Amino acid sequence: MTLQIPAINNQDSAQALDVSEAVFGQDFNETLVHQLVIKYLSAARAGTKGQKNRAAVSGGGAKPFRQKGTGRARAGTTRSPVWRTGGVTFAAQPRSFDQKLNKKMYKVGIRSIFSELLRQGRLAVCNDITPATPKTKDFLSKIKGIDAKRLLVVADDLNENLILAARNIPYIAVVTPSSVDPVSLVSADKVIATATALKQIEERLA
Structure with a gap:
């Protein structure tokens, strides 16, 4: 038809x-x-949005200060998301939609x-x-x-x-x-x- x-x-x-x-x-x-x-x-x-997680930022290879006696919270790396120079928590990565x-x-x-x-x-x-x-x-x-x-x-x-x-x-x-x-x-x-x-x-x- x-x-x-x-x-x-x-x-x-x-x-x-x-x-x-x-x-x-x-x-x-x-x-x-x-x-x-x-x-x-x-x-x-x-889908090009991208951020650096703690594995992607530079630095953090050594413990920033000793474990005890400094009066500060203990820290093992400067790449932690709680640090100003650290990585982003749940960082966005490039993806296809x-x-x-x-x-x-x-x-x-x-x-x-x-x-x-x-x-x-x-x-x-x-x-x-x-x-x-x-x-x-x-x-x-x-x-x-x-x-x-x-x-x-x-x-x-x-x-x-x-x-x-x-x-x-x-x-x-x-x-x-x-x-x-x-x-x-x-x-x-x-x-x-x-x-x-x-x-x-x-x-x-x-």
Whole structure:
């Protein structure tokens, strides 16, 4: 069975595109989509925070003073966390925040997002999104009439004119089918894609 993705209503509008219900007609799996978004955001974390524990700080090779008779608490090393020059207790170490998610779950999650976008009328197809010149006003004329605070454009080819024309618009992001991510899809008010790009997405998620 097939579904239809509507076209945007402007001079560059394509015909409504027939797509597979197996990819764009899935039920919305909120739990899986949430897991997918958390995995993507976690993988983006640097995880480079690092502190020195008592084994990593320099010094402390000899007992700082004799055991008794000084009136001070006994100490065996200057690397103890209670000393000013000592190591940090439970020191943070560089780590990866990435979470495991197999390819099958990833595909199902992305299908679920695209299906929900289509159901909510937030997904549309456009025949040609690339402006003739690298000017922002030419690109804005391509998407004239689209009311969206956050717009995601999926193009089958990142033409230089498209990149240069769209980069100065803060609420618009331009990606290719291979670089579509769950966070961008979920946060976009409207997703516009070329027919070729949608077919590439359909093949990848089939």
